[in-house]
Amino acid sequence: MSFSALATELAELETCGLRRTRRLLQSPQGAHVTVDGCEFVAFCSNDYLGLAAHPELVRAAQEGAGRYGIGAGASHLILGHSAAHHALEEALSGFVRLPRALLFATGYMANIGVITALMGRAAAVFADRLNHASLNDAVLLSRARFRRYPHLDLAALERLLAASPARASSW
Ligand SMILES: Cc1ncc(COP(=O)(O)O)c(C=O)c1O
Helix, strand or coil: CCHHHHHHHHHHHHHCCCCCCCCCECCCCCCEEEECCEEEECCCCCCCCCCCCCHHHHHHHHHHHHHHCCCCCCCHHHHHCCHHHHHHHHHHHHHCCCCCCCCCCCHHHHHHHHHHHHCCCCCEEEEECCCCHHHHHHHHHHCCEEEEECCCCHHHHHHHHHHCCCCCCCC
16 A cells, blocks of 8 residues: 555544544553543543552562563463463462463453464354454454354344354364
């Protein structure tokens, strides 16, 4: 795509009110934040539990950086699965009383990892149209048959399921 075509596309997004820009967060995450020099009450972060700036977690991160350094250095399957990751996985699996837990760095990566591991060409996935983009990307990557139904329309979902030739899950 040429630069002028890109500029046209950006202008169209602007006209439709769809052009997104990044705001400058100048405070820690929390209920009260400073954005672009102004104070706001934040309703749009994922820091639901207020843990991002919790003093104990900040202290633990500082201590961890001192002990393990910054960055995993490699993927978990190569040389990036540290004792700290392992201890956290074990603590989390104990917390939810399940045999194992697996850490992902982001929610996006968790959805990509889990869905591509569980789904394949023979599978069919039925998804609400307003699902998070990571779920859509994961299904496309898995190559499963992808059917989307209007948001919360369970009657439409039932019709899609009834018409699907996909076999029932084998696990
Ligand atoms: C349902 C859902 N899945 C995945 C994500 C992506 O998570 P992350 O921003 O950690 O990649 C989000 C983010 O808000 C989400 O709400």
